[in-house]
Amino acid sequence: MEVKLLTRNFENPESWTLAAYEKAGGYRTFPKALAMDPEAVIQLVKDSGLRGRGGAGFPTGMKWGFVPKGTEKPKYLCVNADESEPGTFKDRYLLEKDPHALIEGIIITCWAVGIHHAYVYIRGEFGLPYYRLRDAVQEAYDKGYLGTNVGGKGFQLDITIHRGAGAYICGEETGLIESLEGKKGQPRLKPPFPAVIGVFGCPTVVNNVETIQAVTWILEHGAAEYKKYGTEKSPGTKLFSVSGHVNRPGVFEIPLGLPCKTLVHDLCGGIRNGKRQKANIVGGSSVPVLTGEEADQVDLDYESLAAAGTMLGSGGMIVMDEDTCMVWTLAVILKFYAHESCGQCTPCREGTGWIRNLVYRLEAGGGTAQDLDKLLSITKNMMGTTICVLADAAAMPTESFLKKFRREFEAHAGAGRCPIRGASSHFLTAAH
Amino acid sequence: MQPFVKPTEDITTRQACQVESLGHPVQFSAENQKTFQHLLTRYPTKQAAVLPTLWLAQEEFGWISTEVIEYVSELLDLPPSHVYGVVSFYTMFYRKPMGKYHVQLCTNVSCMLMGGGTILDCLREKLGIDLNETTADGLFSLSEVECLAACEMAPMAQVNDEFHGPLTPEGVNQLVESLKKRG
Ligand SMILES: Cc1cc2nc3c(=O)[nH]c(=O)nc-3n(C[C@H](O)[C@H](O)[C@H](O)COP(=O)(O)O)c2cc1C
Ligand code: SF4
Ligand code: FES
Numbered sequence A: 001m002e003v004k005l006l007t008r009n010f011e012n013p014e015s016w017t018l019a020a021y022e023k024a025g026g027y028r029t030f031p032k033a034l035a036m037d038p039e040a041v042i043q044l045v046k047d048s049g050l051r052g053r054g055g056a057g058f059p060t061g062m063k064w065g066f067v068p069k070g071t072e073k074p075k076y077l078c079v080n081a082d083e084s085e086p087g088t089f090k091d092r093y094l095l096e097k098d099p100h101a102l103i104e105g106i107i108i109t110c111w112a113v114g115i116h117h118a119y120v121y122i123r124g125e126f127g128l129p130y131y132r133l134r135d136a137v138q139e140a141y142d143k144g145y146l147g148t149n150v151g152g153k154g155f156q157l158d159i160t161i162h163r164g165a166g167a168y169i170c171g172e173e174t175g176l177i178e179s180l181e182g183k184k185g186q187p188r189l190k191p192p193f194p195a196v197i198g199v200f201g202c203p204t205v206v207n208n209v210e211t212i213q214a215v216t217w218i219l220e221h222g223a224a225e226y227k228k229y230g231t232e233k234s235p236g237t238k239l240f241s242v243s244g245h246v247n248r249p250g251v252f253e254i255p256l257g258l259p260c261k262t263l264v265h266d267l268c269g270g271i272r273n274g275k276r277q278k279a280n281i282v283g284g285s286s287v288p289v290l291t292g293e294e295a296d297q298v299d300l301d302y303e304s305l306a307a308a309g310t311m312l313g314s315g316g317m318i319v320m321d322e323d324t325c326m327v328w329t330l331a332v333i334l335k336f337y338a339h340e341s342c343g344q345c346t347p348c349r350e351g352t353g354w355i356r357n358l359v360y361r362l363e364a365g366g367g368t369a370q371d372l373d374k375l376l377s378i379t380k381n382m383m384g385t386t387i388c389v390l391a392d393a394a395a396m397p398t399e400s401f402l403k404k405f406r407r408e409f410e411a412h413a414g415a416g417r418c419p420i421r422g423a424s425s426h427f428l429t430a431a432h
Numbered sequence B: 001m002q003p004f005v006k007p008t009e010d011i012t013t014r015q016a017c018q019v020e021s022l023g024h025p026v027q028f029s030a031e032n033q034k035t036f037q038h039l040l041t042r043y044p045t046k047q048a049a050v051l052p053t054l055w056l057a058q059e060e061f062g063w064i065s066t067e068v069i070e071y072v073s074e075l076l077d078l079p080p081s082h083v084y085g086v087v088s089f090y091t092m093f094y095r096k097p098m099g100k101y102h103v104q105l106c107t108n109v110s111c112m113l114m115g116g117g118t119i120l121d122c123l124r125e126k127l128g129i130d131l132n133e134t135t136a137d138g139l140f141s142l143s144e145v146e147c148l149a150a151c152e153m154a155p156m157a158q159v160n161d162e163f164h165g166p167l168t169p170e171g172v173n174q175l176v177e178s179l180k181k182r183g
Helices: A018-023 A030-034 A038-048 A060-065 A090-097 A099-113 A128-142 A173-180 A209-221 A223-227 A260-267 A292-297 A302-307 A326-340 A346-363 A370-382 A390-404 A406-412 B030-040 B047-061 B066-075 B080-089 B109-113 B116-127 B169-182
Strands: A076-081 A117-122 A147-150 A155-163 A204-208 A237-244 A250-255 A277-281 A316-321 B101-106 B140-145 B157-159 B162-164
Touching: A018 A099, A018 A128, A030 A099, A030 A209, A038 A060, A038 A099, A038 A209, A038 A223, A060 A099, A060 A204, A076 A099, A076 A173, A076 A209, A090 A099, A090 A128, A090 A209, A090 A237, A099 A117, A099 A128, A099 A155, A099 A204, A099 A209, A117 A128, A117 A173, A128 A155, A155 B047, A173 A204, A204 A209, A209 A223, A209 A237, A237 A260, A237 B109, A250 A260, A260 A277, A260 A292, A260 A316, A277 A292, A277 A326, A316 B109, A326 A346, A326 A390, A326 A406, A326 B109, A346 A370, A346 A390, A346 A406, A370 A390, A370 A406, A390 A406, B030 B047, B047 B066, B047 B080, B066 B080, B101 B116, B109 B116, B116 B140, B116 B169
Parallel strands: A076 A117, A076 A204, A117 A155, A237 A316, B101 B140
Antiparallel strands: A147 A155, A237 A250, A277 A316, B101 B157, B157 B162
């Protein structure tokens, strides 16, 4: 059920140290990569079918291939360690437990694309993961795995860790780039894509932590070996972070295509207190919700989830039991997006606030049944009309909650109180 | 028809931002001046050093006052308005003095599903302050934050840079008492 490729070292004593990583066979793969033609490394990653693990699922080798060749400008790698999609905590585990595997993946990626400086953009709230990564980078410099002569092969590579300062939108790749340039993290219009014009006006690759760590494994074991796991179109493994009403929340590395039922009911020990699964958000709070029945029938890969009307996203799975009020849950989710809108686009800035307020009012037993249609007309105007997809990330869950749990919303409207939780929830009026 | 819940201030961009004044100019310690010079070598532009420089300043001075903004803008050859804009965009730069222990309760979805609301009540009662306030002795500040990527320990809170969870009412008591003892 679980397949430990990227999590292979998690149980090793002091797994985050250089000594432990080398003992487990670490830093023996990048010399192999550096002996290869960079194009061949890119081809190998293409052959593996690896898709970005940050949320969008874009093929990694193809992304690297978009970086222009023969340009005079320096090129950069930005590793996205901003991990702030609600429900997602897998990158934190990777950083805490195996930071050297990330560094080795960075070396391989930079060699393949011709990059000499990598920035790891790590969310500002992270303490331990930041300290572990910082110490690991220092160890790697001291050992000559970074610097002017990487591994004695004459390749120059620097890694700089850049701490964010609390803003979800800096996880969006162009928001991240703006933030790294020392500005507010407000996303840019695309195109141009970062591969052509990214940070400091130069070609830039942006990849998630998990993506880069998968690169290390793929180079060590080969594309064919990687493709033995997962499905034909969704090869490999994926880290899922599961939270909410399950008996054993945590991070699980599974082959793509595993039935969701197996993850929830076996690996996570099922729903707490023997309750029924009412709903499941499989890929982080931005993706459409599934009912418990739907979740029990779906497989966890890009294609099956798309067919079920949702997305794999970041693999941040949030499980809800039968006692959960869905109006209240949506209110909590919308509080987040209204807070995190960067304010550049009117449909997002206004829309996230409006839908939050409408759902707040419904949650408290106010409003009318017409609010449901009003909500849907606002979300319609938010989708596909903005610079980045944060607006869609607020609109999609709203639409799916309303579609799948409409009765519950109708029962709230004008009822004077939440029919499920009773009194309205104090936190909704808290100054935020 | 029921009134709307009072809209909070963050609808336009992020939290309303007012920066307090310290009353006197600031300067990095000799050691931090060295750290700052080293920072500059890691980026192709001076502007890119804004966030790390502000972090360094917050470490040394505790919070970001108007004087710190002016100092950082001089160091980096940037208009103070640019630095102010950056400070106000991010939630982790403090624009006023904070308690020694900053208790930040996650009120995002997984933590709320697991009883974060009850924990918020416990914290308010135990500390005797509301959100965004600091105790009179300057020991504790209380805030709510969004998902901290630690949902497996829901309901959870961050105290300075340490994560704590899953929290129970009893656990909140113990946590606050142990911090008080540490002083
Ligand atoms: C609002 C928003 C927030 C995002 N947050 C993150 C994040 O925290 N971490 C991440 O890796 N990707 C995040 N992404 C996706 C990135 O934009 C980008 O697609 C990703 O880092 C690319 O890496 P990958 O190809 O390896 O997945 C976010 C996207 C959006 C629209
Ligand atoms: S969609 Fe929202 S978060 Fe994205 S750029 Fe526009 S205002 Fe900012
Ligand atoms: S929801 Fe609280 S840490 Fe993720």
